[in-house]
Amino acid sequence: MRVGCPIHEGARRHPEAEALRFAGRGWTFGELDGEVARWTATLEARGMGQGDRVALLSTSHPAVTFLFWALGRVGAVFAPLNARLTRAELEPLVDAVAPRLTLALEPLRDRLPGAESLEAFPDREAASSSRPPEWEADTPRVILFTSGTTGRPKGAVLTEAAFRASCRASALNLGPHPAPRWLGTLPLFHVGGLAMLTRTAYEGGCLLLHERFDADAVNRAIDVEGASHASFVATTLERVLDARADRRLPDTFRCALIGGGPVPTALLTRARAAGLRALQTYGLTEACSQVTTERPDEADGRTAGPPLPGLEVRIVGTDGATLAVGQEGDVEVRGSTLMAGYWNQPDATRDAFHDGWLRTRDVGVTDARGRLTLLSRRTDLIVRGGENLYPAEIEAVLANHPAIAESAVVGVPEPHWGEVPVAFVVLRPGHVLPEDLDAWCRQSLARFKVPAHFVALETLPRNAMSKVERPVLRKRAMSQAVFQAGS
Template sequence: MEKIWLRSYPRGVPADIDPDRYSSVVDAFHAACRRFRDRPCFTNMGVTLTFGDLERLTGRFAAFLKNELRLEKGDRIAIQMPNVLQYPVALFGALRAGLIVVNTNPLYTAREMEYQFRDAGVKAVVILANFADKLASIRANIGNPYAIVTELGDLFPTVKRVAVNAVVKYVKKMVPAYSLPGEIPFRSTITGSGRFEDVPVGPEDLAFLQYTGGTTGTAKGAMLTHRNIVSNMEQAAAWMGPRFIEGDERVITPLPLYHVFSLTVNCLLFMRYGGENLLVTNPRDFPAFIKLLRTEKFTVMTAVNTLLNALMNQPGFSEIDFSKLKVTVAGAMALQRNVADRWKKLTGTDIIEGYGLTEASPVVCCNPLDGTDRVGTIGLPFPSTEVRLLDESGNEVPVGQPGELTVRGPQVMKGYWNRPDETAAVLRDGWLHTGDIAQMDADGFLRIVDRKKDMILVSGFNVYPNEIEDVVCQHPDVAEVGAVGVPDEKSGEVVKIVVVRKRPDLTENELIEFCRTRLAGYKVPKIVEFRDELPKTNVGKILRRALR
């Protein structure tokens, strides 16, 4: 496919990046620490680590992993915690020790943890005490990995640390009883001194086993190399660079750093820029989140559609000062037009939507930041990224026609961990087959029509849930909606919507009539179900499979 999107690139954005600018994530980390040593890097609950602090603490942690635990290059280490200061210490420390990081959702059940840890063959787990009881219940089944346990306030000054940890454990009772024989307190791993000599790693060494969310079946570990991650960081830097000032950006980070979107965009991109990540440990604690936004000056925010929508409905939102905010970046799920329009009206800034997937480290496309963005699209392919849209026979479709989005670029994963057959199914001749249906316009802007697997087939017509959801959300009395297909004897499938109401007496007929004036007949929902809330993943994606 001709790279027609290059004609729409903003001024100053190159067509290609140098994927070998840094030899590894560790190389990029040290470069940032040298350049921004005294600047703030991560802040959580009023406590800040500078780049210099982070380099010192990660060296100590890496030394402990290598010298005390005798972990070797290529061993896997799981990190299971929300956005706390210990996360970047464990992350970069593990990478400096030559280990492969297995990011793990702390909300996982013991069964999900056992599957992922066993599949990855982890040798050690760094876990927040709040979730250690689940590790205790499965530890013997996964080869008794080392258990490094941290408490919420472990990197806070002494008085605050003791107070926070006591409140979490004894007042809020958020730490269930557990027994992990030989557990290693996190604080004991960072008490060493002296200079640590990093374990050498190269571009093709694995940096992460980043497991897919499991929403499409059995979770698989995407093998992301240091070159994959560095490439995506450099692509994002080239795309956003003209808008940002090195050493001057403060980014609100409510999405968990263990999620690949937040990992690359928040943790790594803003590390490269000498920016400060303001970590939000629990974004669902809206009063605390709103308080943070009211008390801090920030220039960038990343989030998902559902979180932005919820924030705007919180008391106190109108009192937030958005005067320094340059851009809000939305990813991980489709951005609804009414959310984008309302955010613009209330904050005065645009939401820039992008697109990515775990297998691409993750960003593939993003809207321009120069005012030429197009709401409803995922923007343009990143520098050094090629895309093709294919029909069912594998042929490229004409501009304007829907087809499966396939991607080629230095950010595309090496494959799935220990799954050669599944790797071969999605990686063909260097192209990643995403399973997403997209359309490209004459200027190269892409729009995701929907997930291939989520497509609804009504009497032979393709119906895309995103379109249905976007229409239903325009109803003033709808807070949230999810659309799915359910079996039907006559048409094969019909559209079902599950709705969270703003107005309690909103009826099924009102919504159907509302849709009837905005959608073709076969797209109009036939079934309406009302719920108090919609099931979501940890980052706010609606779990459509749970709606059927």
């Protein structure tokens, strides 16, 4: 089935409606369609076509939206890279994608050797493309990188059909809105950010795009620019409420989706007292964002809600058998929003799917109403402020330090970020705990991945199978005053 570009359709149906707003400037659907057509013509002039990959390193910027829709019109695949990563972390991702074109926002180009300037890319003299702005629904649109517990990057391939299905499912859950104005504070290199970009286009709404999260800017968008929906994590929700001193939100604001892990009950109560309807949600990159979300008329903050319309969730045991209500086990998902597979990793793709179900490798439980409570984001995963951290990646960096023989990284609860990583290290003979471990890590890791604390041990605790006993380390970290809440 062929589908049309929603920007082109929007320009035909309501050309004067606002489609995008960034830093005080707005684009109507008609203006956005013209901009996308110019970018499309430039891509065509470069010979970009079906299946070609374009790697991009950028923070959220209007040019990212122009590029995204233009790539769809020529059939090319968008591969956004996390702008927080270091040059060393980016290199294997680019190698995996093998892009025909590499672009970067000008301030970030030094981290991506050979990248062209995103801002200077479109040909100002390019004529509007004559290419019919439509493509097959099963066309791969995006490769989004996510890491397994081993830390090896995997590129989830998301199709046009998956994005459209995700939009439909979310809209059915949230209820009708004539033209939603989504507050885009999540970066466009994350599935959540792309979900908002596509959702507003499909629904004829407007994306209020922010380069980075700023609580005051968020409140201006809510109070002045008519934001109707937003996506937050617990830490950003708290900062929004702090910045507005719990002043009530206007009636134009409908609801906020809260992801990235459990939300404190007190924070949800505070939000609702300010008139901010906060709906907890569970999702993952491989399912094109949301999987379960609280229903607006049933939200109580106790779960991540039931599956979105058209999606199924089940809990299975270690033998793969479906478990009864209330039994803890592995979360599996089935539905039309699932990825096509992992880019160029057939073994990983086969391992992720069975009988049409996606193995999330998260642990959870459902109640009698089908609502999901997530118990663990995989065995060792650390979620810091909504960002996933994988111990194996951090440990690999520490292993290269000349003073360290081995290490183990665990997540410890922290009231502001949800969790922070703590590194336990075994030193080589004759060494003391180095003072440069923080700086050492920052050479290879993004700031949010660097451990909050480093602790020296004589040996790491291990079980009979010689595996590190991370729960023991976690308990030890939390029992020491330096790691306790508020430290």
